[in-house]
Amino acid sequence: MEASVCPIDAQFSGQISTLLSPPPLPQVQEYFEALVTERQCHLKVKTDGKHGKGVYSEVDFQGDDLVLRDQMLVGAQHSSNKIDCLVCSFCFQFIGSIELQIGRKLYLEELGVSAIDECGSSDDMGCSSSSEKTCIPQDSIQSLMNGSLQLPYSENFPLPSVVPCPGGCKEAYYCSKSCAEADWDSFHSLLCIGHGSSSPNTEALSKFIKHANETNDIFILAAKVISFTILRYRKLKAAHVEQEGKHDTSNACDSCIFPLLLEAWKPVSMGFKRRWWECIALPEDVDSCEEAEFRMQIKNLAFESLQLLKEAIYDRECAPLFSLDIYGHIIGMFELNNLDLVVASPVEDYFLYIDDLPVSQKKKAEKITKIFLDALGEDYSISCQGTAFFPLQSCMNHSCIPNAKAFKREEDRDGGATIVALQSIAKGEEITISYIDEDLPYEERQKLLADYGFICRCPKCVDEAS
Numbered sequence: 001m002e003a004s005v006c007p008i009d010a011q012f013s014g015q016i017s018t019l020l021s022p023p024p025l026p027q028v029q030e031y032f033e034a035l036v037t038e039r040q041c042h043l044k045v046k047t048d049g050k051h052g053k054g055v056y057s058e059v060d061f062q063g064d065d066l067v068l069r070d071q072m073l074v075g076a077q078h079s080s081n082k083i084d085c086l087v088c089s090f091c092f093q094f095i096g097s098i099e100l101q102i103g104r105k106l107y108l109e110e111l112g113v114s115a116i117d118e119c120g121s122s123d124d125m126g127c128s129s130s131s132e133k134t135c136i137p138q139d140s141i142q143s144l145m146n147g148s149l150q151l152p153y154s155e156n157f158p159l160p161s162v163v164p165c166p167g168g169c170k171e172a173y174y175c176s177k178s179c180a181e182a183d184w185d186s187f188h189s190l191l192c193i194g195h196g197s198s199s200p201n202t203e204a205l206s207k208f209i210k211h212a213n214e215t216n217d218i219f220i221l222a223a224k225v226i227s228f229t230i231l232r233y234r235k236l237k238a239a240h241v242e243q244e245g246k247h248d249t250s251n252a253c254d255s256c257i258f259p260l261l262l263e264a265w266k267p268v269s270m271g272f273k274r275r276w277w278e279c280i281a282l283p284e285d286v287d288s289c290e291e292a293e294f295r296m297q298i299k300n301l302a303f304e305s306l307q308l309l310k311e312a313i314y315d316r317e318c319a320p321l322f323s324l325d326i327y328g329h330i331i332g333m334f335e336l337n338n339l340d341l342v343v344a345s346p347v348e349d350y351f352l353y354i355d356d357l358p359v360s361q362k363k364k365a366e367k368i369t370k371i372f373l374d375a376l377g378e379d380y381s382i383s384c385q386g387t388a389f390f391p392l393q394s395c396m397n398h399s400c401i402p403n404a405k406a407f408k409r410e411e412d413r414d415g416g417a418t419i420v421a422l423q424s425i426a427k428g429e430e431i432t433i434s435y436i437d438e439d440l441p442y443e444e445r446q447k448l449l450a451d452y453g454f455i456c457r458c459p460k461c462v463d464e465a466s
């Protein structure tokens with residue numbers, strides 16, 4: 001198979017290599033100092049550790065102390081998870097109501113079943129006889145979704161009302177107007193397929209999204225990074241033109257364009273490491289003698305996706321962002337940092353609450369709720385799941401005897417990352433987390449860590465290796 005050749009890589013090779021060069025250390029230091037101040041945490045990012053960047057404590061922490069609440073730079077819910085829960089497309093908290101969450105999931109599942117089961121094994125209520133789950137009449141599902149059926153005690157689990165996308169795409173929903181605006185300004189205005197989109201070609205955008213959903217939804221994250229950079233560039237340019245006293249914001253001098261693009265790209269430049277097709281772990285079913293072919297296929301897939309994205313949101317002044325080299329580095333950033341986005345489902349809390357009620361109340365409530373719980377089956381409480389890039393958490397190095405861990409507390413109901421201390425951590429000590437299940441045997445740990453491109457030599461590994 002031929003390797004893809006991207007004309008933009010050749011045309012803008014100088015600018016691309018500047019964008020991909022590690023930022024100067026003082027700039028890195030300044031960026032992370034500003035971030036630490038914004039997050040109001042007592043941490044310091046050092047750039048000279050034995051594993052590159054690392055996060056260090058600036059105070060003494062006790063076990064269970066909150067070390068960091070990190071906000072994501074960019075994140076997305078997995079496409080397949082969108083059936084299971086309706087969350088804010090910006091902060092990822094659950095929205096609507098317990099009834100809407102349950103009704104929507106049953107409705108979408110039913111649609112899926114009907115689509116697969118077109119050849120007629122449905123009963124009178126439109127339910128597939130092959131489904132093992134309890135079927136619910138369509139009108140009950142509709143009543144849940146339109147709010148005319150209120151489940152007992154659901155008022156104890158209020159969720160924010162659903163705010164639709166201002167661009168009218170019916171794909172993105174929010175918990176508030178401020179989240180809708182923030183998403184629009186930072187990412188979505190260019191990636192919206194609604195009538196209000198700023199994308200010059202929403203048809204191409206739909207094709208890009210379809211391709212990502214069918215191949216790898218990591219491309220959606222990469223598109224968000226590119227959109228974020230273009231929109232940041234446009235804001236920086238407008239501010240620059242205004243500062244220069246010009247009135248037409250479309251007129252920045254040519255020599256200003258690239259420095260402004262470099263500035264817009266800065267938050268991303270702090271995170272990327274290697275190209276996706278070079279760092280992706282070889283799947284178990286691919287033989288090592290087929291490795292080169294596999295990596296080339298991955299590169300070609302990325303090129304295919306990039307061409308669709310380019311057709312949809314290309315901006316001449318930001319042309320280097322549409323190079324395959326840049327695209328590969330952006331995707332590699334998610335591959336190597338591999339930070340999960342998880343938000344627990346309030347539907348789980350709701351059913352647990354019903355289960356814990358005094359017997360008589362429970363019996364009464366279950367007369368209404370049981371049918372829905374049975375229909376949802378084992379998947380009744382699937383959390384919101386996705387991938388995100390957290391700028392500070394992604395500077396934390398791994399240890400198999402970590403002193404901190406990612407842990408969502410009761411109050412952490414959005415997509416932010418929470419790191420808590422597992423033990424006392426003295427001022428000046430490095431904060432480490434485990435990227436894997438640290439209780440696995442040595443060989444298995446090393447195998448999983450190889451996906452992150454390193455061999456762990458923490459005291460536990462050194463001890464177990466000898």
Ligand SMILES: C[S@@+](CC[C@H](N)C(=O)[O-])C[C@H]1O[C@@H](n2cnc3c(N)ncnc32)[C@H](O)[C@@H]1O
Pocket residue numbers: 051052053054336337393394395396397398399452453454455456457458
């Ligand atoms: C999430 S980043 C952590 C921050 C990273 N040190 C940096 O400079 O950006 C993960 C990468 O850090 C390095 N790393 C993290 N923990 C390590 C360890 N215990 N030993 C060696 N390298 C490690 C590996 O290169 C890994 O792919």
